[in-house]
Amino acid sequence: MSSTSDTRRDRDTEGRARNARPRDGLGRPLPYGTDGVERQPEGVVRTPEETVVEAQALLEDGKPFHAHEVFEDAWKSGPDEERTLWRGLAQLAVGLTHAARGNVTGGARLLRRGAGAVEEWGADAGRSRPYGMELAELAEWARQLATAVEDGGAAVGAREWAPRLRGGKT
Template identity: 80%
Template sequence: MGTTSSGRAADARDRDSEGRARNARPRDGLGRPLPYGADGVARQPEGVVRTPDETVAEAQALLDAGRPFHAHEVFEDAWKSGPEAERALWRGLAQLAVGLTHAARGNVTGGARLLRRGAGAVEEWAASEPGRRHPYGMDVAGLVAWARELARAVEREAGALDAAERAPRLRGTP
């Protein structure tokens, strides 16, 4: 087994306390791995159970800060820990955040595809039952319109965009 320039075993894998593989490399604000030892952005803790309102507020703060990858992790926690009836909503919101992440990284195809997939998932969830247009104060129709317009813009502009500048307002305009 060789070693890397950081002194780590080349084929060793980072593991959590249960032995599951976890990448401990630092990451930048868009979630891209940085070299071991580099200064990165603090990672979102995994498996945090939040109320829906806490989820929306924390995700919005991360989106506003230009950190959609980290917002995706907050939505993913809600998707995995929330009630079954809401999992499609949180999964769709996570896809929107990942779409914005890819668009900010300059990945035109992946960004546009995930923005559209997330918009479709959120829209389908909202249409499945009456009264789902404004879950936890979020404007589903507004988010869907934002995502579809951003997908078109990503394809038109064909370059990396500023994630903070293009972040959605989960609960409409402030």
């Protein structure tokens, strides 16, 4: 590899590749030098309450990609018995991201996968409202959105379709 291509690769302090390109609100890369949306810091350990509040604010702001990163932090740092819950919520957020980007197939698939995960976790754990979240309503929201995306065949508005994690529509 030439030194020229080395300088084009974004690397962290340990030499791992990191893409520092600016991103839009749906996480799509923008050209270098463009003003993008501030990224969510990675690897933040939050309480479950902080996770839900921060993810909800990002969803309402039309940034489901960023909400996905918040859920991913909870999935990776939380207790093993909650991994399926947080992973399912991350799948819902990234499913909305794909649906908003116009990726009909990927969006619908991730929304349904996430819906199944949160329902399964709720049933296995015997809890339908962890941290005040309405899992049955979230699963229903995800399935409705998956159907709407497939039927419409086009991108949806991320803000307009943002779920209420603790029940009801935004």
